[in-house]
Amino acid sequence: MLExxxxxxxxxxxxxxxxxxxxxxxxxxxxxxLNQGTAGVGDAVGRRHRP
Structure with missing residues (x-):
């Protein structure tokens, strides 16, 4: 039973x-x-580069 x-x-x-x-x-x-579809979009939507 247990087995x-x-x-x-x-x-x-x-x-x-x-x-x-x-x-x-x-x-x-x-x-x-999703990452392939948004490659390079970060700059276009206002993502800021930090020094």
């Missing part, structure tokens, strides 16, 4: 870990895309 519960929880953990890794990959890709 089955452990196996079930291990499976759930593996599934959630895969989901988390997929979400992280999607977040990295989105961040990369």
């Amino acid at each position: 089955q519960q452990l196996a079930d929880k291990t499976g759930e953990l593996e599934e959630r870990t895969e989901e988390l890794n997929a979400a992280r990959a999607a977040d990295r890709e989105l961040t990369r895309t």
Whole structure:
């Protein structure tokens, strides 16, 4: 009984870990895309350079 519960929880953990890794990959890709789309825009929107 405990072995089955452990196996079930291990499976759930593996599934959630895969989901988390997929979400992280999607977040990295989105961040990369957003950063590429805004490259060089900082000066145009008033970002100040500090000496």
